[in-house]
Amino acid sequence: MSQLSLLVGIRKRDGALLCLEEARAGLLSKARAIAVQVCLSEGYVTIDDVRAQMLWLRAGQQNGNAWMGSIFRDKRFEPCGRQKSRLVTNHGRQVTVYRLRGKRE
Numbered sequence: 730m731s732q733l734s735l736l737v738g739i740r741k742r743d744g745a746l747l748c749l750e751e752a753r754a755g756l757l758s759k760a761r762a763i764a765v766q767v768c769l770s771e772g773y774v775t776i777d778d779v780r781a782q783m784l785w786l787r788a789g790q791q792n793g794n795a796w797m798g799s800i801f802r803d804k805r806f807e808p809c810g811r812q813k814s815r816l817v818t819n820h821g822r823q824v825t826v827y828r829l830r831g832k833r834e
Contacts, residue, residue, distance in 0.1 A: 746799050753796040760800045768829045775824050777815045
């Protein structure tokens with residue numbers, strides 16, 4: 730029974746992310762471009778890097794942050810590790826580190 734609940738939960742999450750991707754397509758495109766740029770210059774990127782750049786550009790501030798869960802749901806990115814978030818409000822939570830698919834350091 731818990732497996733069935735897990736599948737339902739995953740489907741609901743994926744459906745919500747698809748809706749957010751459509752509703753925030755412009756912001757998502759900008760955020761993904763930032764992520765690619767950071768990867769090209771640093772070799773890797775986290776959500777903290779993208780968030781910092783978006784705040785610096787003053788983009789996405791009035792749109793909540795749930796849509797940010799879709800940034801790395803793009804075939805150009807692959808996870809390559811985990812690290813503690815640099816954001817104070819994340820209280821040391823682990824975030825995924827991504828690199829461009831096929832790029833090796």
